[in-house]
Amino acid sequence: MMNRRQSRASRHSLSALARAWETRYVIVLAFAYLISFGWLFSAGTDVDIRPSEILVTPGEPLWKTPGDGHLFGTTATGLDLFHLCRIAMARAVAVAAIATALGLALAFLTVMLFAFDPGERRFSLLKSWGRVGVLMPCALVLLIVQAGAGGGITSFVVATSLLISIHSAPAMAEWFEKGEKGHDILSAYVVGLSRSEIVTNRIVPTVIRKLIGIFATLIPQVALVEMGVSFLGMGSERLSIGGLISYGQQVIIEAPWLAIYPGIFASVVTMFLTLLGWLTSRALKSEPIRRFI
C-alpha cells in the first residue's frame, strides 16, 4: 500500500466535513430556523394592513366563515385571516428577536465592564441589583413604559431589551465565575497567561456560545409578551396578533372565528419556536437561566 500524502485541498475538505459532523445538530437547527422564518416572513405586505383600515366593521361586512378558500375565514373587510396572522406573527417574532439580541448584547457589555477586574467580589453589584429587580415583574415595568410613552415599537424594544439585560446580567456573571474555576483556566494561569488573555480567549467564547442558546429560548417568550402588550392596546399602530384577538372580542357574536384562530396560530408558532429554542440550547450546552419574562 502506497503511503501517499494527502493534498491540501483534501485535508481542508476532510477537516471541514469533520467539523460539520461535530456541529450537525446546530446545522440542522439552523436549517429549521431558516425554513420556518422563511415561511413566516414570506407572507409579504401586498395588501393594506393598517389595523385602522382593516379591523373595522363596514355597513355591509364581507365576512366569510372558515372553510372553502379561507382556512381561518376573513375579516369584515374581506381579508384572509390566515394571511393576516402570518404577517402579524412575523412582526411579533422580528420585534422579539431584535429586543432579545439588544438585551443580551447589553447584558454582555455590562458584565464585560466587571469581568477583567481580578477582585473576588467584582460581580456583587450586578447580583444585588438583580435581587432587587426580581421584586418587580417585568410586565409591570414594561406596561408603565408603554402606557407612559404612548406605545410604539421603539419604546417596546428599548424597555424589553433593558429588562432582559438587567435580568440576564447576573446569570451571565455566574457563567464567568464558573468559567474561571475550570481546570484548563487554572492551568493557563500556571503557564503564565495574563488575566486579559484568559478572559478574552478562554471564557468569552464559552459565554457567547451559551448566549446563542439563551437567545433562541427567549424569542418565543418575548413574542408572547409582545402579543399581550398589543392585546392591551399598548403596542404599536401596526398589525399584531394581540390586536387581532382584541378586535375579535368586539365582534364575538358576528364573527367568533376572529377571536379564536389568531390565538391558535400564535400558540402553534410559539410552540414550534420554543421547541427549536430548547433544541438549540441543548445542542450548544447552554445553561438554562431563570425565566423572568
Added chain:
Amino acid sequence: MIRFLGQRIFVLLIRLILVFAILSVVIELSYGVFGGSEVHVWQMDFTAPVEPSLMLTGHGGWESVLEPVANSSLVIGITWGVVLLTGYSWGILTARIQRFPFRNLIVLPWLVFACVPGFWWVIQVAIYSYFEWERPGFANEIVVESGPDLMRWWNAVVVAAPLIVLGVAVQIRAVNARIQKESVLPFVRGLYQSGYSNREIFYQNILRRLSGDLVHLSDRTLPLILGGLIFVEAAFRYEGMGNFLLRSLEVSYFPGILVAGLWMAGIIGIVALIREIMVHSLTSD
C-alpha cells in the same frame, strides 16, 4: 433566629424602598420625559380620590382598593399553591424516572400549554361558557347579590388556570434540573458501589441533601405569575389588582400605579422572606 429574622426584615424594607424609588423614576421617565405629561411624580397626592375606583364604582376612597386586592390575592393563592404542589411532585417524579425512555412525555403537556397566550385562553373560556353553557362569559357579567358566591371561585380559577400552567412548567424544569445536577456528583456513584439501592440513594440521600436548595426554588415563579396576572385579568375583565393597575395607567394616576407595584413587590418580598427563614432553619441544623 430572631437576629436573623430582624436582619432579613430590614433587608426587605430597604428593597421595598428601592422598588418605590425605581418605580417612581420609571413613571417619571415614561410619562414625564417620553410622554410629555405635565403631571409629575413629585406632584402626586395620595389623599385625592382614587380615580380608577371612582370611575368604576363611584367610591373614591382607598378602602375601595381592598376588593381588587382580595380578588387578586385569591387568584395568587390558588395559583401558587397548585404550582408548588404540582411543580415539586412532578419535578421529583421526572427526576426519579430519568433513566426511562419517553420520560420527557410527562412534562410535555405543561410545556405545550405554557406556549398558549393566557389572555387568549381566558377569552375562549368566556366564549365557550356563553355559547355552550349559556352562562355568563366574562367575570364582570353577573353579580351575585345573595347566597354563596360560587361565581367568584369560578372566575378566580379561570384566571388562575393559564398562570398555573406557566408556573408549573417553570417549576418542574427548575426542580428537575437541580436534582439532575446533584445526581451526577461522585457521592452518588460511591453510594451505588457501596450497595445502596436506587430508591435509598434518591430519597434518603439526594433529596435529603437538597432540601434547602429545593426550598430555594419555591418563589421563583411568583414574578412570572404576577406579571401574567395583569394580562389575564384584563382579558377576562376580572376586577383585581391587574385591572386596577391598567386603569391607573390609562388615566395617569400615579399613586395607583405605585400601590399596585408595591403590592406585587410586597408579595414577592414576603414570600422570599418566608423562604429564607425556611432555608435558614433547614440548613442551620
